[in-house]
Amino acid sequence: MAGIGKHFKYLILGGGVAAGYAAREFARLGVKLGELAIISKEAVAPYERPTLSKAYLFPQGAARLPGFHVCVGSGGERLLPEWYSEKGIELILRTEIAKAELTSRALTSVAGATFTYDNLIIATGSVVTRLTDIGVQGADCNNIFYLREIDDAYKLVSAIQARKNAKSVILGGGYIGLELGAALQINDLDVTMVYPEPWCMPRLFSPEIAAFYEGYYAIKGIKIIKGTTAVGFDSDANGNVTKVKLKDGRVLDADIVVVGVGARPHTTLLKGQVAEEKGGVKTDSFFKTSVPSVYAVGDVATFPLKLYKELRRVEHVDHSRKSAEQAVKAIKASEAGQTVEEYDYLPYFYSRAYDLSWQFYGDNVGDTVLFGDNNPLSAKPKFGSYWIKDGKVVGAFLESGSPEENKAIAKIARLQPPAPDLEQLKNEGLSFASKF
Numbered sequence: 001m002a003g004i005g006k007h008f009k010y011l012i013l014g015g016g017v018a019a020g021y022a023a024r025e026f027a028r029l030g031v032k033l034g035e036l037a038i039i040s041k042e043a044v045a046p047y048e049r050p051t052l053s054k055a056y057l058f059p060q061g062a063a064r065l066p067g068f069h070v071c072v073g074s075g076g077e078r079l080l081p082e083w084y085s086e087k088g089i090e091l092i093l094r095t096e097i098a099k100a101e102l103t104s105r106a107l108t109s110v111a112g113a114t115f116t117y118d119n120l121i122i123a124t125g126s127v128v129t130r131l132t133d134i135g136v137q138g139a140d141c142n143n144i145f146y147l148r149e150i151d152d153a154y155k156l157v158s159a160i161q162a163r164k165n166a167k168s169v170i171l172g173g174g175y176i177g178l179e180l181g182a183a184l185q186i187n188d189l190d191v192t193m194v195y196p197e198p199w200c201m202p203r204l205f206s207p208e209i210a211a212f213y214e215g216y217y218a219i220k221g222i223k224i225i226k227g228t229t230a231v232g233f234d235s236d237a238n239g240n241v242t243k244v245k246l247k248d249g250r251v252l253d254a255d256i257v258v259v260g261v262g263a264r265p266h267t268t269l270l271k272g273q274v275a276e277e278k279g280g281v282k283t284d285s286f287f288k289t290s291v292p293s294v295y296a297v298g299d300v301a302t303f304p305l306k307l308y309k310e311l312r313r314v315e316h317v318d319h320s321r322k323s324a325e326q327a328v329k330a331i332k333a334s335e336a337g338q339t340v341e342e343y344d345y346l347p348y349f350y351s352r353a354y355d356l357s358w359q360f361y362g363d364n365v366g367d368t369v370l371f372g373d374n375n376p377l378s379a380k381p382k383f384g385s386y387w388i389k390d391g392k393v394v395g396a397f398l399e400s401g402s403p404e405e406n407k408a409i410a411k412i413a414r415l416q417p418p419a420p421d422l423e424q425l426k427n428e429g430l431s432f433a434s435k436f
Helices: 017-029 049-053 081-086 150-162 175-186 207-219 317-335 403-415 422-428
Strands: 006-013 036-039 089-092 097-101 106-109 114-122 126-128 167-171 190-195 223-226 230-235 241-246 251-253 256-259 263-265 280-282 294-296 301-305 310-313 348-353 356-362 367-373 382-389 392-399
Touching (some): 017 317, 081 089, 167 175, 175 256, 207 223, 367 422
Parallel strands (some): 114 294, 167 256
Antiparallel strands (some): 356 392, 382 392
């Protein structure tokens, strides 16, 4: 059986964004033939996952592999499958790990292959919350889709192409919901979005920010139903979904349902073997876990966020990339008897849909001040928001900013300058950020 008893100096568990960026960092710092392997249950080399909810679904000029393998998402070289073999890095694909024994430094696959290591980087990312997991009636119908891996995106594209002018229902008002809502509408589907919260992206957006995007989507013809959830589905004789039953009693016709109701860190294999905190694997500033020679990066890591002096878990591609690089630097430095600087991360989130593109830096706590033109009917709306806590600007959001303007809001989120009174801040808008 392929892979039985294989040993590696460095082993990366998980084949997503973090794995690709870690591999690049190992190659940069020096890795010998056969020292490093990536184990992934997916069939392809690491790719930029955000592309799946954006360009992969475009009706024209859609992104396809090998176009979005890492590290193109951050402007780097694209690491094709042959890059790994040229660097002596083994890609162990289509391999799901069933058991991890951290004390004996061994992983066992579903097929019974064993892999041992000197150093392990856990980069397992998140698993989507499925409605079947929470017992929603009829949630196992055909044409109910989730989006996490490239196979999911392929199935969704096939369904879109097979059903022109179909009725689609999107469950969830977060990243996936908003990005897929736009993508399906661009594909000429009838789109209804349903989410339980009073506004979209509640973990980040203020009600004023959310009102702009909800208004913009409504102008595009997307219907939005807030304050309720799906409690069941009806299907036809072939098992294909036909209706979505909502908690408030409404019933929606549906040919395609896309679910984006959240995800959780994929830590099941590690239960009881490693210290956990806030739903993730607890690490230090070098992404070392409580187990020697085991590191955790990306979505699964709960790490010290130096800027805010607290432990936090961050689910975003930017942190996946940077934490992976930090862990590799730390591993290589410790081998050389050296140290690296502590991870000093500035939280950063972004999204793109239609002609819109926003960026956010810092912390979304405290009072908010909205500035600029947030009228969804404007020809070129451009607006932003600051978050003020304890008299300081701690977070900044900008829609349709230039690269220079986005750099300016990033800078003030890190500097946390004293805030003028809210009215002055509102009037100054972007010019306040450009002073620093």
